Structures are given as structure tokens and as C-alpha cells.
Amino acid sequence: MLRRRAALVTAALLTAALTGCSGGTVPAERTAPSASPKATTPAARPPAGHAPTESFAVGVRQLKLNRDGHRALPVVLWYPARGAAGGAPERSAxxxxxRFPVVMFSHGLGAQPEDYQPLLSRWAAAGFVVAAPRFPHTSTGSDGNVLDVLNQPADVSYALTQVLAADExxxxxxHGRLAVDRVAAAGHSAGGVTTVGLxxxxxDERLDAGIVFAGTALGVGTAFAGAAAPQLFVHGQADEVVDYAAGKxxxxxxxxxxxxxxxxxxxxxxALLTDGAAxxxxxxxxxxxxxxTLYxxxxxxxRLPADATRGGLATLDDHL
Structure with missing residues (x-):
């Protein structure tokens, strides 16, 4: 009975936090209780390097994956491609x-990877392979089972294994295009929960860094563990779904x-979905x-602080 009650409470909180159409917000005190972080080891930093200075054309393709035979996980891949930069992503270019680092991206509740193409294609053009699974129960047209968010960190880890295998x-x-030892995870809203969970x-000890957009820690907690992995949080202070204080x-x-x-x-x-100054x-x-973090x-x-504060649209709390 206690386990059932805990599940119902978790479901209610996750639903309140992640269902954008509800118009409700999740205050800071409703985030998962903070736990003292486990002992961590310093990050194994790669040798100092230089990211590509040129912008790439972008290719796009899909992998058809299925975890455990009952969790269909089609993955959209955006990647640096040959050709002139600046155009729309070209299928199977x-x-x-x-060799390009890999970024695993998790979409929000009721969304799909393609919704985030304006942002993710920019990452690919800058020299990253971006892999975005479409989750079976929280994507557009699914049953919308918000509790399934708690299964999504394992989905991302499975998809990462399959993506990295392509290099061999x-x-x-x-083949031969992936920097398999340089990997990050990112996600928005429910995908932010997924990313925190990773x-x-x-x-997932393969991850070197994380980016959390409008996320919270409901259901996955804040017991950050393992080797140090720098984190960037992005959050609107007028967020109408996940209260800014909850993300903070x-x-x-x-x-x-x-x-x-x-x-x-x-x-x-x-701002993640449409082109504009933000x-x-x-x-x-x-x-x-x-x-x-990856190059x-x-x-x-x-350069990061100047980019973050350009135009006065955002502020940066920098402890990198």
C-alpha cells in the first residue's frame, strides 16, 4: 500500500511539473529531496584541443531501435555533413x-525530436553528432504516461550504446566519424528530468557533461554521482510549467x-523551438x-560568458 501511495504521489507531481497544457507550476519545495552527493572523482579531461572553426552542412537520418523488444526507440540523428553550410538538414547526406563528439538529446512531454531541429541542427553544424530518441510513452501521439519518464534514462543509455556502435x-x-569517448546528454522539461537522471x-559514466533545459529532479533525485561532469542549466524566469526556483x-x-x-x-x-534572438x-x-566540455x-x-549575456537577454551564474 505504501509503495502504491508513493507511486501515486510521484505521478501527480510529475504530471503537475511536466504537462505544459495544465498551466500549473511546480514550486521549488516540490522538487525531489536533496541528498548529499556521493563521493565523486575528478573528470578525466581529454588533452587540450580545438573545436572546429568552420560551420558544417547538416545531415539527418533515423535509426530504428527497440529496447528489450517492447520499447520502440526511433532515434533521429543530426550530424556534420559534406557540402555547403547554412542550408536545411539534408536527409542521408x-x-x-x-571525428565528432556525441550529444544525446531528450525531448519534452508531448513533443518529438524534430520539434527541436532549430537548436539541434545548430549543434550539428558546429561539429557534434546529435542523437535524439523518440520515447514510447511521452512523445507526440503516445499515451502520455508521464511516469514513464523514470524509464527514460535507461532508454538514453541503451540508445547511446547503439549509436556509438555505429563507429565500428x-x-x-x-563509421569512423564518432569521438566515442566524448559524450554529453541534454534534454528539455521531461527530457530535463531524464538528463538529470543520467x-x-x-x-551513465560515459557522459562527460550535461545540459538541462527547464528541468527538475522529480523522481530522479539530486544525488549526483560518479566522475565530475560539468552541467549547464537553462531556465526561463517566467516559466509557466516548471517554476524557475525548482530548476535552480x-x-x-x-x-x-x-x-x-x-x-x-x-x-x-x-525559444528552443523557433528562430529568434533568444x-x-x-x-x-x-x-x-x-x-x-567535449573538445x-x-x-x-x-567566450561563453560574452555569448550568454549578449543583448541583455540572459544572465549567467558561472561556476565552471
Missing amino acids: PAADG KPDDPL FTAGR AVYDAVPWPKAMLSLPKGDHGR LRVVADTTVEFLRW ADAAAKR
Whole structure:
């Protein structure tokens, strides 16, 4: 009975936090109770390097995955491609030469990977392979079982294994194109919960960094564990779904290098979906963060504060 009650409470809180159409908010005190972070080891930093300075054309393709035979997980891949930069992503375009870090992206409740193409294609153009699973119970047109968010960290870890395996397959278009030892996770809203879970209850030690957009720690907790992995939080201070204070509470619990990009006029994340000044600030800031954490590009870290505060659209709490 106690277990059933706990499940019902968790479901209610997750639903309140992540269902955008509800119009409700989740105050800070409703986030999962903070736990003292487990002992962590310093991050194994790659040798100092330089991220690509050129912008790439972008290719897009899909992997059809299925975890345990009953969790269909189609994955959209955006990747650096050959050709002229600046155009729309081209389906199945040949991959550009080089080895590129991988970013796993988790969509929000009632969304799908393609909704985030304006942001994710920018990451690919900057020299990252972006892999975004479509989750079986929280995506567009699914049954909307919000509790299934708690299964999604394992989905992402499974999808990551399959994506990285492509580097060793001679017949795969990404054969020899993946920097398999340089991986980050990112996600929005319910995908933010998923991403936090990948560094707490479902820690995936392959992950070197994380980006949480409008996320909270409901159901996954704040017991960050494992090797240090820098984290960037992005949250609108006018978020109508996940209260800004709730996201800030999770950020405060991170024991590693971290920064929080706050948008005073930002809502729950529409800036991630459409082109505009706010998206450009978010995209440029996250690209510099990924360049620093995955390419070990020190110059990118130095540029990050200026990109974050350009135009006065956002502020940056910087502890990187």
C-alpha cells in the first residue's frame, strides 16, 4: 500500500511539473529531496584541443531501435555533413570528414525530436553528432504516461550504446566519424528530468557533461554521482510549467563545475523551438559549453560568458 501511495504521489507531481497544457507550476519545495552527493572523482579531461572553426552542412537520418523488444526507440540523428553550410538538414547526406563528439538529446512531454531541429541542427553544424530518441510513452501521439519518464534514462543509455556502435560498423554512414569517448546528454522539461537522471539515479559514466533545459529532479533525485561532469542549466524566469526556483534548486545541488543561463523573460522553452534572438543566445552559449566540455577547447570556455549575456537577454551564474 505504501509503495502504491508513493507511486501515486510521484505521478501527480510529475504530471503537475511536466504537462505544459495544465498551466500549473511546480514550486521549488516540490522538487525531489536533496541528498548529499556521493563521493565523486575528478573528470578525466581529454588533452587540450580545438573545436572546429568552420560551420558544417547538416545531415539527418533515423535509426530504428527497440529496447528489450517492447520499447520502440526511433532515434533521429543530426550530424556534420559534406557540402555547403547554412542550408536545411539534408536527409542521408554523406558525413563530413573527422571525428565528432556525441550529444544525446531528450525531448519534452508531448513533443518529438524534430520539434527541436532549430537548436539541434545548430549543434550539428558546429561539429557534434546529435542523437535524439523518440520515447514510447511521452512523445507526440503516445499515451502520455508521464511516469514513464523514470524509464527514460535507461532508454538514453541503451540508445547511446547503439549509436556509438555505429563507429565500428564498416557499412554505417558514421563509421569512423564518432569521438566515442566524448559524450554529453541534454534534454528539455521531461527530457530535463531524464538528463538529470543520467547523472543521479541512472548515472551513465560515459557522459562527460550535461545540459538541462527547464528541468527538475522529480523522481530522479539530486544525488549526483560518479566522475565530475560539468552541467549547464537553462531556465526561463517566467516559466509557466516548471517554476524557475525548482530548476535552480537542482542546479544548486550539482557538486561539479556548473553554470546557469537564466532568461528573465523566458517561458517554458518556446525559444528552443523557433528562430529568434533568444534561440541564438541559447544556441551560441550551449555550443561554447559543448566545445569546452567535449573538445577541451579552453578558448570556448572564455567566450561563453560574452555569448550568454549578449543583448541583455540572459544572465549567467558561472561556476565552471
